[in-house]
Amino acid sequence: MSDQISTVFQAGLAQLGLADSEHIVNAFLRYRQELLDWNTRFNLTAIKDPEEVLTKHFLDSLSLLQIYDTQEPVRILDIGSGAGFPGIPLKIVRPQWRVTLIEATGKKITFLQHMVDTLQLENVEVLHGRAEDIAHQPKYRGHFDMVTARAVSALPALLECCAPFCRKGGALVLPKKGDMADEIARGRRAGGLVGTHLKADQPVTLPDLTDGRRLLLWIQEKPSPTLYPRSWALLTKKPLP
């Protein structure tokens, strides 16, 4: 495998103003190496092509910066982080952010902690459990400046899951793919129920990622509903993912 980053990934970093940092590039190369190595044993991700790891995992995660970015030491939550997306790439390029990763699967938690240790990432908390259970803990409820979740659920359930963690005035940034009209309509109804409104909906414009990828920004208008969490099934009529 090449120990170099591709021109496409480099162009993406440059578009985000990140290309000059050797430290950042080395961190992503190490992350890719560990991910592909662990993937042969633990099946952490369906993406096995080294170039696609750079674009469809790393760059796609960093695309969130196109709708939410700050130099402040904000508190960020990534729900259903899997092998670390989008939380770890964001932490690599925004080291001042305080990042919490929630993941339900034990083997993925082991990998997440391994990556945090390997990349020597400070102020990253890795939580093993289901988001709807962790949302009961006062320490995490209404605590975060930004909450995100990639490829975890459809919008109505996702909003109900994310909103309780977000402080008043905080942001829910949800990366999505494909035709979203129907899902956004259902998301607006669910968002209203949990005290959020859709503020922005914009396409991702990074190289190799213009295939219908979008970023949706919901703002938390009021403190999280005290009745949460109800069953996700109440909104989705479906079992948990």
Ligand SMILES: C[S@@+](CC[C@H](N)C(=O)[O-])C[C@H]1O[C@@H](n2cnc3c(N)ncnc32)[C@H](O)[C@@H]1O
């Ligand atoms: C399709 S994977 C996506 C992983 C990662 N976010 C990404 O984009 O590559 C969905 C992940 O969410 C986790 N997950 C699903 N429901 C969850 C819940 N209620 N609480 C915590 N994790 C959950 C699953 O274990 C799985 O790792």
